[in-house]
Amino acid sequence: MRFNCFQKNCYLFLFLSIATSAIAQESAVNNDRNANFHKAIRLYNNKAYAASQELFRNVSSNTEKHHNLKADADYYDAMCAIKLEQDDADYRVNDFVENYPYNNKKEKAFLTVGNYYFANRKAAHALKWYQKVNEKLLSTEEKNELNYKMGYALLVSNYLKDAKSRFKTLLGNPIFGNDARYYYGYIAYKQENFGEAEDNLSQLANDATYQAKANYYILDISFKAGRFDKSIQIGEQLLATTKDKKEISEISKIVGESYFNLKKYEKAIPYLEAYQGKNGRWTNTDYYYLGYAFYQQKNYESAIGNFNKIIDGNNEVAQNAYYHLAECYLMQDKKLEALNAFKNASEMDYDADITQSASLNYAKLSYEEGNPYKSVPEVLKEFLVKYPASPNATEISNLLVTSYLHQKDYQGALDFLTTSEIPESKNMVHEVSLYRGIQLFNENKITDAKPYFIKAKESENDTIRSKGAYWLAETAYLLGDYQNALENFLSVSNKEISEATMLNYQLGYTNFKLKSYPNAAKHFLQFLEQNLDDNDLNDDASNRLGDSFYASKSYANAIKAYNKVIEEGGIGADYAQYQTAMSNGFLGKNDVKINNLETLISDYNDSQLKDDALFQLATTYTTLNKTSKAQKVYDRLLTKHPESNYVPSVLLRQGLLYYSNNQNSKAIQKYKDVVAKHPNSNEARQAVTNLKNVYIDLGKVDEYAAWVQNVSFANVTNEELDNATYQSAENKFLENNNTKAIEGFNKYLQEFPKGINLLKAHFYLGQAYANTKSFNKAIPHYDYVAKQNKSEFTEEALTKLANIYLQKENWTLGMAVLKQLEKEANYPQNIIFAQSNLMKGYYKKEDYTNAIACAEKVLSTGKVDTTIAEDAKIILARSSFKNNDFPTAEEYFNEVSRKATGELKAECLYYNAFFLHENKEYEYSNKAVQDLIANYSSYKYWGVKSYIIMAKNYYALKDAYQATYILENIIKNFTQYKDVIEEAKNELRSIKNKEAKTNESVTTQN
Incomplete structure (x- = not known):
């Protein structure tokens, strides 16, 4: 037993020893974990989150799963992740909650995370975690704090209703009460519950915060x-x-x-x-308030400065603003600006009274100032249709009658008057017909103008009737009906009309055309006795007076008339000098004639008559039997003027002189030169005959026979048949029987392709085709003449051929002919014709430099037709503009503008406005545009184009409203002018993008 007891005691001792050892070891481990945990807590409290997190994780990994220390370590690990904003922070918090669902730190975790995000102004994140909290587990203080923070997070997240509920629970709280009341009142304010908001916010009137x-x-x-x-x-x-x-x-x-x-x-x-403003930008309403306040103070300038910043407005405020803006403009006498503003207000229906009043003012101002968007009658009619019962209807109806005339829309006026029941309409029709006729006449539409002058001549008013007769006469004259022109000029009974000052001048020309030279002289003399202050016109009348006497063989009187021009050195003095010489020759004063001709040759360097003078001088010397001098003068003509029409005749005459002086070899050479260089001339045929006589005298008929074999036109088998066939066709042409003439000339050309009369046949066949308006058939015949050596027919053939090409608008072929005509023409009018049309051709081909050169030639010629001179000036103006030579362009546009009418006047006014804008004279530029719009609105293209300049002017003058409104209306109303629309869109885009910087009502455009 002892043994057993002893044995038991030994086992017990051993067990206790082992247990004690184990407990000691476990205690040591616990001590280490606790130490690390407390160390981690200290680091955490000192915000050393990374270091503390590492220790917390170490503690957690070394602690049993259900140990409280592990739960605490995982909690703080998750909190560190939140503080360090780690990617898996939310995961760690959720992981903690799932792992420890009954842990007393769960609610604290939610609150802590929510508070962390709240403190860092991340309301949405905070709200997410606050919503996880089980509020039943919180203390009263914690609930109050949660309500406040959740309320704020909900407010920031725009959950106003929920936020308001949270704040409502805190209204009496001693800690959060004032804050909660402020936010509660603020939310009520945001919800437009103004009574509740004011009740709460007013309780904070003494709160410093x-x-x-x-x-x-x-x-x-x-x-x-x-x-x-x-x-x-x-x-x-x-x-x-x-x-x-x-x-x-x-x-x-x-x-x-x-x-x-x-x-x-x-x-x-x-x-x-x-x-x-908000971010420096006002709204249209902001500008309206300030503008209207200035308006009420009668400070119209400042009112305009604010009203005109209201762009893109389309509400009741905008309608009021535009109406008052218009009134302000009127107070400053800016009627066109007021017109735009009234128009804008009239197009809105927010206030019916304002709409009607704006419409009335818009109609009246359209009548006074013109309207760029619609015809004035159209605007007036629209008012009457929209407001037939208006007390102003009668007034507008009366304005309608005269609006057409005010706008110079005479055709529109006639159309209206013919259907009008107004008693005065009948008489007005005659007067307006006169204006419409003059308008068409000035636009070179002569035939179209004629019936209007006939209508005007029917007027009972003596002034209108006389004016109608005068302009009808002008029309008949230009159409070649000289007898009718004379009758109408003579029927002008009222000599007080402005046109009457030119009556004698026109009668002189008309009688001259009718070959009634004594009557022509009488009227030219009466015109000169008027002593008008127009030297060019007087010079021309003096020359025509001389021509009238000259044609009547009253040479002494002719010389007196010509001498007046010569003495004054006026335009046409070289012509007067030449005619004086010819007159003295007919008077038998050959010495005086020679002196006159020598003076012309030496003193008039640019005269086109120098070859005529040389020819006449040589002829006179021949008459006086001074053959040596004659030959020298002929040689001068050939040397100085090798392209002259006189060349064939000069060569023939030189041959005759040499033959008369027995200088046969020289005579032969001259005759052969005529044949070789001018085979199609009459002189060439005469030269062949003369050569035959020379060779016969020399006894060298065989040499003549050999030479003449190579002369194509001299080898016709039957010369008499050639001449007879040609003469038959020519007779029909002279009888004005063009059909038979065409048949005859074609027969001649077919039977005698190398005939004697080949050149003349081609020329007159071309003329016959032209007379019957078969221009395409005329072309090859005129072209044939033009390509031969120069003859008496060359100049006219070139002129007719050029005219045909110009009518067909074939500028390529036309310009080639015009260049040849300019080079070969002798008549000044044909040279001017060539140059004036060349300048047009070059302009059409955008060769502006050559267009300018031709225009300058035309203007340097001296006296040219007024129409041609004005054409040259406008080509100069337009071409200089295209070449960016603005000073020259401006000079000529201004010059043309003085006499311009109709569309040309509208164009000149546009460029006047353009140059004034370029020179930053914006107010004057706008006046030019107003002039265009008021008086030439029927020429829409130039009116619309000028309106873009006006928009630019207004923007430069800081009136953004006018600028944008004008541009928007151009874009809306004139889509037919694509180039103008594109320019308007670009300008509007630029302006709106600038204005959007200061007006949040304006949106930027791409």
């Missing part, structure tokens, strides 16, 4: 509730204490608008001006 903010919201609430006096009181108190610029701006806006609503506009202005 929320006093200013609460008063701001109370200020806004008072304003929205219409308690403007209270708004002003609170606002001015706030402005006295606040330093924040943004708050000052917002408060000033409310105070200003409060004064505005109380109609205390003078007090409102400084506050409204103090508003800085």
Whole structure:
């Protein structure tokens, strides 16, 4: 037993020893874990989250699964992950909750994480964790804190209703009460529950933290509730204490608008001006308030400066603004600007009274100033249709009658008058017909103008009747009906009309055309006795007086008339000098004639008559039997003027002179030169005959026979048949029987392809085709003549051929002919014709440099037709503009503008506006546009194009409203002008993008 007892005791001792050892070891491990845990806690409390996290994880990994220390270590590990913003932080917190669902730190974990995010202003994250908290497990203090923080997080996340419920539980709380009340009141404010908001916010009036903010919201609430006096009181108190610029701006806006609503506009202005806008940008309504306040103070300039910043407005505020803007413009006598603003207001229907009043003013101003968008009658008619019962209907109806005339839309006026029941319409038709006829006449539509002058001549009014007769005569003259022109000129009974000053001049020309030379001389003399201050016109009349006497063989009187031009050195002096020489020759004063011709040759360097003078000089020397001098003069002509029409005749005459002086070899050479160089001339045929006589005299008929074999036109088998066939066709042509003439000339050309009369046959066949308007058939015949050596037919053939090509608008072929005509023509009018049409051709081909050169030639010629001169000036103006030579372009556009009418006048006014804009003379540029719109609105293209310049002017003058409104209306109303629309769109885009920087109502455009 002892043994057994001893044995038991030994086992017990051994067990106790082992157990004691195990307990000691476990105690040691526990001590280490606890030490590490407490160390980790210290690090955690000192915010050394990374180091503490490492220890917490070490403790957790060395602690049994269900040990409380492990739970604590995992909790703090998760908290460290949150603090360190680790990617798996949320996972660790959720993992902790799942692993320890009954741990008393679960709710604390949710709160701690939520509070962490809350402190770091991550409301959405905080809210996520707060919503996990089981509020039943929280203490009262914890619940209050949770409600406050959740309320704030819900507010920030825009869950206003839920946030309000949270704050409501704290309204009496000693810790969170004021904060909760502020946010509660703020939410009520946001929900537009202004009574509740004001009740709560007003309780914070003495709270240092929320006093200013609460008063701001109370200020806004008072304003929205219409308690403007209270708004002003609170606002001015706030402005006295606040330093924040943004708050000052917002408060000033409310105070200003409060004064505005109380109609205390003078007090409102400084506050409204103090508003800085949102991000520096005002709205259209902001501009309206300030503009209207200035308007009420009669400060129209400042009112305009604000109203005109209202762009893209389309509401009741905008309609009011545009209407008052128009009134301000009227106060400053800016009627066209007012027209646009009234038009804008009339197109809105928010206030019917304003719409009607704006429509009335728009109609009246359209009548006064013109309308760029529609015809004035159309605007007036639209008002009458829309407001037939208006008390102003009669006034507008009366304006309608005269509006067509005001706009110079004479055709429109006639169309209206012919259907009008107004008693005066019948008489007005005659007068308006006269104006329409003159308008068409000035546009070179002569045939179209004629019936209008006939109508005007039917007037009972002596002035209108006489004017109609005068212009009908002008029309008949230009159409070649000289007898009718004479009758109408003579029927002008009222000599007080402005046209009467030119009556004798026109009668002189008409009688001259009718070969009634004594009557022509009488009227030219009477015209000169009027002593008009127009030297060019007087010079021309003097020359025509001389021509009338000359044609009547009254050479002494002719010389007197010509000498007047010569003495004054006027235009046409070289012609007068030549005619004087010829007159002296007919008087038998050959010595005087020679002196006259020598003077012309030496003193008139640019004269086109120098070859004529040389020919006549040589002829005179021949008459006086001074053959040596004659030959020298002939040689001068050949040397100086090798392209002259006289060349064939000169060569023939030189041959005759040599033959007469027995210088046969020289005579032969001259005759052969005529045949070789001018085979199609009459002189060539005469030269063949003369050569035959020379060779016969020399006894060398065989040499003649050999030579003549190579002369194609001299080898006709039957010369008499050739001449007879040609003469038959020519006779029909001279009888004006073009059909038979065409048949005859074609027969001649077919039977005698190398005939004697080949050149003449081609020329007259071309003329016959032209007379029957078979221009395509005329072309090859004129072309044949043009390609031969120069003859008496060359110049006219080139002129006719050029005319045909120009009518067909074939500028390529036409210009080639015109260049040849310019080079070979002797008549000044044909040279001018060539140059004036060349300048047009070069312009059409966009060769502006050559167009300018030709135009300058035309203008340097001296006296040219007024129409041609004006054409040259406009080509110079347009081409210089295209070449970016603005000074020259401006000079000529201004010069053309003085005499221009119709569409050309509209174009000149456009460029006048353009150059004034370029020179930054914006107000004057706008006046030029207004002139165009008021007087030439029927020429829409130039009116619309000029309106873009006006828009640019307004923007430069800081009137963005006018600029954008004009451009928008161009884009909306004139889609037919694609180039103008594109320019308007680009300009509008640029302006709106600039304005969007200061006006949040304006959207930027791409």
